[in-house]
Amino acid sequence: MIEKITDPEKLRHWGGKIELYWVYTSGKAGDLFFKKLKADGKFLAAKCKKCCWIYFPPRIYCPKDFSETEYLEVSGEGRVRAFTVARLDPYEKELKKPEIYALIDIDGTNGSIIHLLGEVNAEEVSIGMRVKPVLKPKEQMLGDLTDILYFKPI
């Protein structure tokens, strides 16, 4: 049997890094949505002219019947459909305060959004709970999803 390297210091390896960089634009309807949010702190949805399904976030057309949509304003308030509590960060380090992620059905629409819940303890969250968005101060808004800080119970 041929002698093998047993000292791990003598076993060699290569370290490498995969460069990956992307820019993902919001699209026509998404762009309007974020600009409206940034400018007026208001939420846009889109209603199909044919089947009346209301998309949130908005879409430029209805994927069910390829019909045009029209934009309408909604309050941004909604109900928690589902939620999960994260106690670790993406690097598996313990978070000082657990983060609550919720799927929120937005009032007056058929759509929903995933966002953080705030001003509430994880133990107090329940399915069907009414929540409303808390926005960043206007001058700090960037026109992205972090312009909504979190949703808080009404």
Place this chain on the structure above:
Amino acid sequence: MAVGKRKIECPLYAEGTAVSEEDIKTRKVTHYEDHPDIRYSWTAGQAISRFLNGLKEGKILGVKCDGCKRIMVPPRMFCELCYKPIDGWVELKDTGTILTYSISYIDPDARPLPKPIVVALIQIDGASQNMAIMHLIGEIEPEKVYVGMRVKAVWKPENEREGSVTDIKYWKPLEG
């Protein structure tokens, strides 16, 4: 156009929206960007580890197989012809013969190089036929390189070697 069983009217194409770098930079177009930090570590294995450690000592190491009588470089732990573990290590010479070569005018990012480089497959003296390693050729005009040319390794000074293929700076023509 028919989609499924329904007849649906829709335009044949949708006009796109051009986005410039300026639109992104000034956030005229809302967007999300990310630059994930993806790293990997790839182990060299038993044979190549020993080969690299040998380079640090200024040695080119190969392996032999008593079945097919081949001397192999780069080394491996298993003879793929005899389908059995190799039988031992041998030190090879740091001279060889160019099997094939290429003149490159660009770097790995396709940027023009100030001076073209010659990359060659060098059959190492003492190893079996067509056992070769890829390396740079230096101290010669690229147009003077030819297949069959005899070359010798130019090593880094011992204190600068780190157990890497770059411990050999390049191969130069062997005089005489």
